[in-house]
Amino acid sequence: MKKLLSLTLALLLLFSFCACTSVGEQEETLNHDDTAPADFTEIRVAVLNGTTGFGIAPLYNDIQNGVDHNMNAKIDFYADATLVAPLVIGGSVDIAAVPTNLAATLYNKTQGEIEVLAVNTLGVLYLIENGDTVKTLSDLVGKTVYLPGSGSNPEYVLKALLELSGLTDKVTLDYTYATPDELTAALASGKASLGVLPEPKVTAAMTKNASLKVAVDFSKEWKSLTGTELVQGCIIARKAFVADHPVAVENFLTAYEASVNKLNSDPDAGAAAVVAAGIAANEALVKNALPRCNITYLVGDEMKSGLTEFWGALFAQVPTSIGGKLPDNGIFG
Numbered sequence: 001m002k003k004l005l006s007l008t009l010a011l012l013l014l015f016s017f018c019a020c021t022s023v024g025e026q027e028e029t030l031n032h033d034d035t036a037p038a039d040f041t042e043i044r045v046a047v048l049n050g051t052t053g054f055g056i057a058p059l060y061n062d063i064q065n066g067v068d069h070n071m072n073a074k075i076d077f078y079a080d081a082t083l084v085a086p087l088v089i090g091g092s093v094d095i096a097a098v099p100t101n102l103a104a105t106l107y108n109k110t111q112g113e114i115e116v117l118a119v120n121t122l123g124v125l126y127l128i129e130n131g132d133t134v135k136t137l138s139d140l141v142g143k144t145v146y147l148p149g150s151g152s153n154p155e156y157v158l159k160a161l162l163e164l165s166g167l168t169d170k171v172t173l174d175y176t177y178a179t180p181d182e183l184t185a186a187l188a189s190g191k192a193s194l195g196v197l198p199e200p201k202v203t204a205a206m207t208k209n210a211s212l213k214v215a216v217d218f219s220k221e222w223k224s225l226t227g228t229e230l231v232q233g234c235i236i237a238r239k240a241f242v243a244d245h246p247v248a249v250e251n252f253l254t255a256y257e258a259s260v261n262k263l264n265s266d267p268d269a270g271a272a273a274v275v276a277a278g279i280a281a282n283e284a285l286v287k288n289a290l291p292r293c294n295i296t297y298l299v300g301d302e303m304k305s306g307l308t309e310f311w312g313a314l315f316a317q318v319p320t321s322i323g324g325k326l327p328d329n330g331i332f333g
Contacts (some may be wrong), residue, residue, distance in 0.1 A: 023123065034244065039071070041072065042072045043241075043252055049294045050279070051174055051198065052233040054121075054274055056075065057274045057279055059259035061276050069255040069256060070251045071248055071252050077277070093238075096236050098234065100119070112331070114236050115330075117237050117299075118305065119303045121232050121295060123229070124293055126198075126214045126292065127186055130194075141171035146171040146186065148179055156321050158218075160313035180290070183196075187205045187209065190209070235256065242333065
């Protein structure tokens with residue numbers, strides 16, 4: 001009888017131990033589940049061709065190739081900001097990559113219904129010279145600088161830099177060439193000796209004419225004069241979409257940041273990704289331009305201070321360039 005009782009107790013203890021071990025293993029599995037939450041609501045993304053769209057190229061190609069990034073995004077590219085603005089205003093897209101002055105304009109036009117999620121492009125503007133007479137902004141006094149048309153960032157940024165340097169009205173601005181392509185051709189042919197261009201147009205012009213050089217890097221000048229980064233491209237979103245789908249947006253931003261890092265870490269693969277996405281046609285040109293494109297992923301206080309400084313400088317020059325008034329802090333969500 002005693003032997004039977006002892007055997008029964010032993011079996012009970014063994015069962016209890018196994019049961020506890022099983023529960024403990026289940027609890028450990030649950031406590032160490034690293035699977036991130038998911039929201040596979042489709043995110044409609046509008047991106048401009050050019051440097052503003054470079055950072056998303058690796059992510060776009062991943063999506064086309066079926067790579068899982070724990071979110072669902074439909075990315076479309078557009079040739080001009082005037083095509084993207086109405087889509088944002090009308091709610092046809094949820095997230096967009098746009099110039100930073102357009103972000104402020106859209107915030108004002110929608111009465112605060114959009115927010116900036118991140119800065120994706122720093123300064124891409126450069127003063128190009130056919131010659132060797134200009135090394136600083138002060139060397140422009142008494143000279144004529146050609147701009148690619150009026151009413152765009154090259155004009156706004158140059159005017160702001162001239163004012164910050166005390167050179168307003170001391171430099172002649174010429175708008176003979178209406179587009180970056182026209183000015184690129186004029187600089188390459190020697191018809192214009194000084195002009196402001198964005199990358200990758202800078203590289204395109206210097207490839208055609210070896211005597212052209214970067215005379216002034218606007219990003220360095222801006223940082224020297226303001227203490228902040230020159231911020232020219234950003235990611236915006238509809239506030240309503242962010243509120244309804246915070247996990248989807250966060251997962252998209254995580255994938256986007258990884259895409260930017262992938263682009264910057266390998267110029268050869270990055271250039272190939274940009275061409276594969278249809279954003280540009282020439283891999284060699286993109287590769288050579290990438291170091292001056294300043295593709296980034298900037299959030300937090302540095303993003304806010306950079307945007308605040310930039311919008312303030314543009315507003316002082318041309319209030320309509322940011323929609324007629326400075327955005328309040330609501331633009332940061």
